Amino acid sequence: MPVAMWLTIAVILAAIVLFSTELVSLEIVALGVLVLLMAIGLLAPDTQLTTESLLAGFANPALLTIIALLVIGQALFQTDALGGITKAFERLWPRHPSRVIPIILIIAGISSAVINNTPVVVMFIPLLTAVAARRKLATPKIMMPLSFISILGGMTTLIGSSTNLLAAGIALSYGVTIDFFAFTVPGLFMAGVGAIYVIFVMPHILPSRMNEKGQEVQARNLQFITEIRLYDGHPLIGEKTVAGMFPKFTKMTVRAVMRGYERYVPPFEDMTLRAGDVLILAATRDQLTDALKEWRAFDNPRISEDQDGPTDHGIVLCEALVPPGSRLINNGIDQRGFLSQHGCLILGIERRSRMPRESLSEIRLDAGDVLLIAGRSSAINNLRGQQDVVVIEWSASEVRPHRFASRAQLIFAATVAAIATGIVPIVFAAIAGAFAMLAGGCLNVRQATRAIDRRIFLLVGSAIAMSTALETTGGAAMIADVTAMTLSNVSPAMVMSLTFLIVAILTNFLSNNATAVLFTPIAISTAQAFGLDPLPFVVAVILGANACFATPIGYQTNLLVMGPGHYRFKHFFIAGIPLILIVWIVFSIVAPIYYGV
Structure with missing residues (x-):
């Protein structure tokens, strides 16, 4: 027993040193610890240190609770609940x-x-x-x-x-x-x-x-030019200017308003937005995404449903570079053609040289332009093999429609109430909450898997x-x-x-x-x-x-x-x-x- 005890202490001390110094990856150290402890149990059977008892931690209720709660948190983030x-x-x-x-x-x-x-x-x-x-x-x-x-x-x-x-x-x-x-x-x-x-x-x-991977990420705050067409019932219809500006657009810049064949530029004098207007906006990616969520633009997307299956309601946003030699150069953005060919929409264009006031179809693309593209996950993956655009690898992120937010809020509230009151074990409440989020469509299995570290x-x-x-x-x-x-x-x-x-x-x-x-x-x-x-x-x-x-x-x-x-x-x-x-x-x-x- 003393030999097994001192060997166990030595393994634990070595693990602590390796965990803290990160000389070896955490995954290798964790697996190495398990192997050494199982070896100690086999060499000293009188200790009752069995393989089953050592591996029981992977079925520990605390671990399962943590994993389930991470999935619930991911669902709340995905739905913007x-x-x-x-x-x-x-x-x-x-x-x-x-x-x-x-x-x-x-x-x-x-x-x-x-x-x-x-x-x-x-x-x-x-x-x-x-x-x-x-x-x-x-x-x-x-x-x-x-x-x-x-x-x-x-x-x-x-x-x-x-x-x-x-x-x-x-x-x-x-x-x-x-x-x-x-x-x-x-x-x-x-x-x-x-x-x-x-x-x-x-x-x-x-x-x-x-x-x-523990690498520092630099935030991008460059602005995209985009256009918003005001259809019947759009929440911006009826918005009036104050002192030549639209109060609703405190975080975005209205570059122009297209009304029929007329183009209006700032300052806008006594203008009221109406159905059929097209707004030319300059906004960062995050600002544009938040605005589109608020306007429910992702609730009924014009993107084909057969990409990831009927249960995948998520939209993926990514940035793609227009490389030299691309067939898109010197052409305007043809949304219908791009949608039918690739199953994606081009939401905006980032151009560092100047900020145009034209609609997307009138802007002639240059090499080095960055496009903000929305599509299903498989459609974005298919873009990676295209020669006309180069998808920037770290730029992809998923957007969930707001219609799942209230459902996620209800599931989360029920889970927290069950945990706080103790009417059921915490592990049961957490796993049941994660199951409800998945079954209710608040996130898909791929997103849930990514939440598990x-x-x-x-x-x-x-x-x-x-x-x-x-x-x-x-x-x-x-x-x-x-x-x-x-x-x-x-x-x-x-x-x-x-x-x-x-x-x-x-x-x-x-x-x-x-x-x-x-x-x-x-x-x-x-x-x-x-x-x-x-x-x-x-x-x-x-x-x-x-x-x-x-x-x-x-x-x-x-x-x-x-x-x-x-x-x-x-x-x-x-x-x-x-x-x-x-x-x-x-x-x-x-x-x-x-x-x-």
Whole structure:
């Protein structure tokens, strides 16, 4: 047993080093850990470290819950189900978008005090994603702060996290009662100081825009020329000019209005838009996409349905370059011909030399022009083999029609209500919600698959295997015994402080629930040895077990934001370790004073 235990500890330490340094890809390290732990189990059969127990992590309810919630979040983003809320936040300080994020984070932290922090993060991930997309903010700078501030909020009340309830239940079996506000005062101090770091310091530590490969992405803000024809019933009909401009177009520039054979250019004097008008607009891709969504242009697209099957309602937008030698050069844009030949529409043209005022059919294309094209996924893929346009690989993105938004909102609300009330297990509610999103057409299987990050799947599975191996081989019990012996000859206040720190370190590598289970009895016995009330020492375990900021495997909210933020293991180390030290110092000062230890 000792040999197997020390081998297991060596494997875990090596995995932590490799995860944090990223000398080897995360996927290879996770699979290597599983292979080595299974080998230890085969070489030491008396440890009961079986292959089945090590692989059980891949069927763990927590992992399945995270995957299902990621699918639900992707459905909300695809349908723009939170568009109304994001627009409400958008109206707050329109000239200072950076002020909106702290407000959302503070609301999330307060909510986590009275609602389990997992559903809080589930609710706010799509909201922050949408707000960041509209405000052109870097998602990696706000996703990890969301997880951390929800954890901090969960430290203030008994129901803030499942760890609090679990540790309180174990303490009650030893005759120690933990009431609802037993650790609210030290928790508030820790949450307050920690929130200052999370909101104002962490964004400067975290990376900027990152893609799935951890590479920085530069945003494109160049403008496309497009034309909008006002058909009967269009929401812009009846719009009047004010001071020569159209108030509706605050984010886009109206280059010209075509009415019959007449062309009107700014400033527009006493003009009212009517059916049949054609607007020539200049707008960025995001501004144009948002406007077309608002005008319901994607709800009944003029694009053939036989491309991806009848259940694929999504439209893909991409940018394509007109190369030298293209047959499109010196020709106007023939929408009917392009649609019949390629199954796509050309929404706009980006030209760096000048901004034309003509309609798309009148603009003669040049080599180097960039076209904004909309079509089904398979039609866009077919364009990649054409010689007349070169699809820019990173530019493709999907747009979902608004008609699925209310359906997605209803499913999401039902899922969150089921999780928050606890009427069904969280894993059941999450999987049922993901199924409803797929069955209801809010996203297709391809989009759901993209929402699942393989790094999270392998990381969680290998982390649970490491935790299982450490407990099975006796390593966890050995660490707990050594901790108890070490703390036997120091002052009570120092015992509380060191207990918090040790638990905080271990909770980032074991599960926080396992750490709470191991150390709650130790804290109670230590307090009894000092002849003191066990409550402060149990609180040290509870709050320490919540300080899971240094690794993504520390708590499931960290795993939830790992994919949307495109984080690597090292990002949690860099941003999380200072926060652990901050809350430890605050606890060490406030808790002994508050509890009179």
